[in-house]
Amino acid sequence: DTGVSQDPRHKITKRGQNVTFRCDPISEHNRLYWYRQTLGQGPEFLTYFQNEAQLEKSRLLSDRFSAERPKGSFSTLEIQRTEQGDSAMYLCASSSVALYGYTFGSGTRLTVV
Amino acid sequence: SQQGEEDPQALSIQEGENATMNCSYKTSINNLQWYRQNSGRGLVHLILIRSNEREKHSGRLRVTLDTSKKSSSLLITASRAADTASYFCATGDSNSGYALNFGKGTSLLVTP
Numbered sequence: 001d002t003g004v005s006q007d008p009r010h011k012i013t014k015r016g017q018n019v020t021f022r023c024d025p026i027s028e029h030n031r032l033y034w035y036r037q038t039l040g041q042g043p044e045f046l047t048y049f050q051n052e053a054q055l056e057k058s059r060l061l062s063d064r065f066s067a068e069r070p071k072g073s074f075s076t077l078e079i080q081r082t083e084q085g086d087s088a089m090y091l092c093a094s095s096s097v098a099l100y101g102y103t104f105g106s107g108t109r110l111t112v113v
Numbered sequence: 114s115q116q117g118e119e120d121p122q123a124l125s126i127q128e129g130e131n132a133t134m135n136c137s138y139k140t141s142i143n144n145l146q147w148y149r150q151n152s153g154r155g156l157v158h159l160i161l162i163r164s165n166e167r168e169k170h171s172g173r174l175r176v177t178l179d180t181s182k183k184s185s186s187l188l189i190t191a192s193r194a195a196d197t198a199s200y201f202c203a204t205g206d207s208n209s210g211y212a213l214n215f216g217k218g219t220s221l222l223v224t225p
Contacts, residue, residue: 004155031211033211035215040217043201045212045214056211089153091155091156093156102213104148104155107154107155
């Protein structure tokens, strides 16, 4: 593994469309996190998985957002009926049980037009 | 929610100078971490300091933690142009489970 991979790097979508992002964490990391970052702000926590179990969800994660991590490997984040306010960088990170710090991916930049 | 607050918001120095960034937080923490983010990229973990530690070093980085004042500082010595980036502190606490709470960051510009 060379790190956390996110796909796509950029996504432009029309308001009302659904989008899905993928994150491939470091294989030996069982913890996976999704964060959202807007311009000039720090990352905001969205959700956390330990293996395949989604253990924590922020109240930022509205009903339009859903995340999965089938089989405890890669994860997907889906946004339904996108709104302009969803425009942001979506960051995925993973960590090991020992939590020596997160390893972040390069992010997916979403623009809703 | 964003618990950490970095100060200053922006810092401009010349190569060779030291850069100091501060972070204040609100609740009890288990650990505090510093991350660097180059423009438009993901974050890179720099250093972690646990709540029972007061100072930690890693290369040109020195981090201090004062839990009584709920504050931390990151010192970058002998800065280089490549240190130009945004720096974020992030706290882990028992209330947030496993999530880290990030501040808004300090934007550091190092000019040659």
